[in-house]
Amino acid sequence: MTATADEIRRAEASTAPNYRPLPVVLHEGHGAWLTDIEGRRYLDMLSGYGALNFGHTDPELLAVAHEQLDRxxxxxxxxxxxxxxxxxxxxxxxxxxxxxxxxxxxxxxxxxxxxxxxxxxxxxxxxxxxxxxxxxxxxxxxxxxxxxxxxxxxxxxxxxxxxxxxxxxxxxxxxxxxxxxxxxxxxxxxxxxxxxxxxxxxxxxxxxxxxxxxxxxxxxxxxxxxxxxxxxxxxxxxxxxxxxxxxxxxxxxxxxxxxxxxxxxxxxxxxxxxxxxxxxxxxxxxxxxxxxxxxxxxxxxxxxTGEPQRRASELGAVLTSALSHLPASEVTEVRTIGLWAGVDLTTGDGRTVCEGLLKRGVLANAAHGRTIRLSPPLVVSEDDLRWGVEQLAKVLARQPGVAAPARL
CATH class of the missing domain: 3.40.640.10 (Type I PLP-dependent aspartate aminotransferase-like (Major domain))
Known part of the structure; x- marks a missing residue:
């Protein structure tokens, strides 16, 4: 087994089964990107259900936390x-x-x-x-x-x-x-x-x-x-x-x-x-x-400052535009507001689509079976956002999955 498989097996053996995580073990995160224990990088299109609006390891927030931890x-x-x-x-x-x-x-x-x-x-x-x-x-x-x-x-x-x-x-x-x-x-x-x-x-x-x-x-x-x-x-x-x-x-x-x-x-x-x-x-x-x-x-x-709200609004328009190009035969409805989207699938299972995205270096979440929920950090770049939606389009078009490149 790979190191990842071993880690997953150990985690599943000792953890109550109230979750069914995707088969990835994450180790480090910065901004909108995460790295697993084998060094593969993933674009976070879920951001902890919105808990990570400001991305992973935000320097300003971490500095505040570190200063307070010492006091x-x-x-x-x-x-x-x-x-x-x-x-x-x-x-x-x-x-x-x-x-x-x-x-x-x-x-x-x-x-x-x-x-x-x-x-x-x-x-x-x-x-x-x-x-x-x-x-x-x-x-x-x-x-x-x-x-x-x-x-x-x-x-x-x-x-x-x-x-x-x-x-x-x-x-x-x-x-x-x-x-x-x-x-x-x-x-x-x-x-x-x-x-x-x-x-x-x-x-x-x-x-x-x-x-x-x-x-x-x-x-x-x-x-x-x-x-x-x-x-x-x-x-x-x-x-x-x-x-x-x-x-x-x-x-x-x-x-x-x-x-x-x-x-x-x-x-x-x-x-x-x-x-x-x-x-x-x-x-x-x-x-x-x-x-x-x-x-x-x-x-x-x-x-x-209004900056996070402005960024969510502007990038939300990018997200809406990018999602409009998803294969029409595979999607029944797309709902967006700000940097938040629900994509309803025509057929199939949202979990399977998220597994396909994982292979392409994108982390997303399925909601209620046939809906893919997207909520990337508000700090995501426009290029990375477009790239993430492109991977979703390729998964829906059933193009063979490939390991994601290391995007810096």
Missing amino acids: LTLTSRAFHNDRSATFCAELAELAGMEMALPMNTGAEAVETTIKTARKWGYQVKGVPQDRAKIIVVDGNFHGRTVTIVSFSDDPRATAEFGPFTPGFVRVPFGDADALHSAIDDHTVAVLLEPIQGERGVILPPPGYLRTVRELCTAHDMLMMADEVQSGLGRTGRTFACEHAEVVPDIYVLGKALGGGILPVSAVVSRRDVLGVFRPGEHGSTFGGNPLACAVGTAVVRRLK
Whole structure:
């Protein structure tokens, strides 16, 4: 066996089988490129599901992390640290909000959002205790905790994991009439992704998010936008909601907020919403730790320049144009927004296509069987982006796969 095969065999023998990785063992990354343990190079067209918006080993972010590592990494929230206040204030300002509640993972931030909505519903809206309802949508992906999968319609997420948490009403994504019909006096919030990334970059119909905003305002409900994947520059705007000229009551953020260095997430909202919490009612040992806040602040300051958003918008136009030349017989639909795309295949299996891309030096991911999801780092070059899509076209055209050249 090759070294790679040996490493894969060892990993699979000692790791719980909740993932099925492609057969590659990665060792080093810089910018939009990764190298495996045998020295082969790959263009990253997934960027950690968007957690690596700024690419691998970004020098500026690494410098911030190294400096903080040498000073202080963790205190717990039993004490103040000299990084958290700046991070929360600057993140809130970026979102046009007043407060941030830092956590670690996207799922933790969503759980925090659910707790926030329920507590707000009881304290502010006056819903009877334990009667609060949150409206969610079909095709959602907000994480994998038991409460979150309680309102998933993906059988892989729910089979043999019950019993589930009550209090959620699911309606079709994009159907404002169905959402309106689901509202009652106990409805405290609507939770949705402005763009459904895990499902394959599914965009809402025109006017949908604006109607959701109007319904939430009219019925005294919180509009909660899960922008863990879509936020922080990916779509060409700081937040995907901006494309619809909508401001939610709560932003749920994560992934790219940690700069691809460590998990950082946050719930960002107004004072009258996050202010419902009292000491001891919610928390996290690592949430808001100095290292996370230092890196998160550097990410926020980069986003304040507007450069990542501009680059995502400009390269998004390149990506859209390049994808339009894919073999029409092999593709039923292509959806793009910013530097993010979902490519629906006519036939075949997305996993097989990703294996073909791997042979050609491109890393991508299949979503829901026949969809290829592309989300390259925002630092990818235009030439490399075009090259990556060319490899996809060749795989779809069933041209023989070859090892990728070392692109520098």
